[in-house]
Amino acid sequence: MGSHRKPRTGILESPAARRGAVGVGAVALASASLLTSTAYADDEDTPAIEEQRQRADEARERALEVRAEVDALYQEAGVATQRYNEAEEATDEQQAVADDLMDEAAAASDRVNEARRTLGTFAAAQYRSGSGGLSETAALMLAPDARSFFDTNHALDRLTDVQQRAVADYTERQEEAAAQRAEATEALAELEEREAELAGEKATVQEKLAEARALMDQLTAEEQVELEELERLEREEAERLAEQARLEREQREREEAERAAQEAAEEAARQEQEEQEQAEQETPPADSGGSYATQAEAAIAFAEQQLGKPYVWGATGPNSYDCSGLTQAAWRAAGVEIPRVTWDQVNIGTTVSRDELLPGDLVFFYDDISHVGLYTGDGMMIHAPKPGDIVKYESIDVMPIYSYVRPA
Structure with missing residues (x-):
């Protein structure tokens, strides 16, 4: 142009x-x-x-x-x-x-x-x-x-x-x-x-x-x-x-x-009629979040520490990030190694629906899967948006969504 x-x-x-x-x-x-x-x-x-x-x-x-x-x-x-x-x-x-x-x-x-x-x-x-x-x-x-x-x-x-x-x-x-x-x-x-x-x-x-x-x-x-x-x-x-x-x-x-x-x-x-089985039946169901919730909390905590740092294409930290560099670094801080680029990150873990989204999940955007953010709950994410911008919170609805992935 x-x-x-x-x-x-x-x-x-x-x-x-x-x-x-x-x-x-x-x-x-x-x-x-x-x-x-x-x-x-x-x-x-x-x-x-x-x-x-x-x-x-x-x-x-x-x-x-x-x-x-x-x-x-x-x-x-x-x-x-x-x-x-x-x-x-x-x-x-x-x-x-x-x-x-x-x-x-x-x-x-x-x-x-x-x-x-x-x-x-x-x-x-x-x-x-x-x-x-x-x-x-x-x-x-x-x-x-x-x-x-x-x-x-x-x-x-x-x-x-x-x-x-x-x-x-x-x-x-x-x-x-x-x-x-x-x-x-x-x-x-x-x-x-x-x-x-x-x-x-x-x-x-x-x-x-x-x-x-x-x-x-x-x-x-x-x-x-x-x-x-x-x-x-x-x-x-x-x-x-x-x-x-x-x-x-x-x-x-x-x-x-x-x-x-x-x-x-x-x-x-x-259980009142079966005292012998009370201990087993009162055991709470397994937490679907479990260790994932702990890992996701660590990933989000890392991402929050990067808020305000500039977007720089190709950057993986610690002073600046691009979108996939930030998500890779966040999950690495949680002890989970994920690929570097969005096209590989989208194929790991488990694909989930919007109703199943949990904090820590990855949200991918556009048909060409050129952007990714870290979901934090309530329809919000932390991401490194674009040149001239900074790592920040933003709604996941600001761009066309491609898919949601649970990386661990």
């Missing part, structure tokens, strides 16, 4: 823009329009008032368009960030492989040099014996291939057993060193490919973020005010939905408590 503005119809017709504009954003726009209409209701329909109303409508429309496109760019940057994280892991793994192979190649070269020194002792001994000329062992050391030297010029049975073993050892170590060097060279070439892929993904993320910043910079002061108003209305709507979810949860808990109390009373009546 260039720095120029796209036609408004093109922006709103794109799938990514529609996802940003429809839903909570549409509610916000409708609410803002209602407020503006009310403000103008008592004014005379003079040309000045009409012009002012038209400017306000245009500013609101432009703010909504920019918001939709910026959200789409942030989502694309989120996808690219996950690819960057994936490439970074692959690069680190390949770097370790290459380092090991280079060490092995160096060790193989050392063994070749050691074998060469052994052959050198035989060459020196022949020279001291006064045989004159270039000794056979010295010629062997200067030959490019020890076996071809003996195949074409000599017979191995002319050497002593010790010398034969030295020749065989030298030849074997030469071949081993050559194989190790070839393998290390191949690993380094693959490492260069991984590094190039990593650099490409980094460039993609930076490009998307730069486009988003450029769009925001194009807003006039009036359009910026309209955008802030839209975001305020969205927050209020998200808070309303979270409050509604909390009330519904409390209602379910009350109903469950009433059913449990009734069942307990019935059980107590039966």
Whole structure:
């Protein structure tokens, strides 16, 4: 995308823009329009008032368009960030492989040099014996291939057993060193490919973020005010939905408590006739939360300690995080190791429904699974939202939900 503005119809017709504009954003726009209409209701329909109303409508429309496109760019940057994280892991793994192979190649070269020194002792001994000329062992050391030297010029049975073993050892170590060097060279070439892929993904993320910043910079002061108003209305709507979810949860808990109390009373009546089995029957049912509740509490406690830290794509802490870096670090603090990227995190543990959500569960967003948050209860989560934002609490309804996963 260039720095120029796209036609408004093109922006709103794109799938990514529609996802940003429809839903909570549409509610916000409708609410803002209602407020503006009310403000103008008592004014005379003079040309000045009409012009002012038209400017306000245009500013609101432009703010909504920019918001939709910026959200789409942030989502694309989120996808690219996950690819960057994936490439970074692959690069680190390949770097370790290459380092090991280079060490092995160096060790193989050392063994070749050691074998060469052994052959050198035989060459020196022949020279001291006064045989004159270039000794056979010295010629062997200067030959490019020890076996071809003996195949074409000599017979191995002319050497002593010790010398034969030295020749065989030298030849074997030469071949081993050559194989190790070839393998290390191949690993380094693959490492260069991984590094190039990593650099490409980094460039993609930076490009998307730069486009988003450029769009925001194009807003006039009036359009910026309209955008802030839209975001305020969205927050209020998200808070309303979270409050509604909390009330519904409390209602379910009350109903469950009433059913449990009734069942307990019935059980107590039966137990009066069976004193011998009373201890077993009074044992409370296993807590479905159990150890998971303890682990989730630790994960949430860690996430709360990160509140206010900046979002930085590709970051895994401790001073900044991206979305999946935060959830991985939170569950690691609870003693559970989960994968690095959202596309892998979504496939672990158990997928649950919204009604089954428990604090500590992971909430994934968008069809491309480019964002994740840590559920804390009452329809809220802690997450690292996007560039320019911070780790914070927010309603899970601010983005299209993909799925819910219990990681442990």
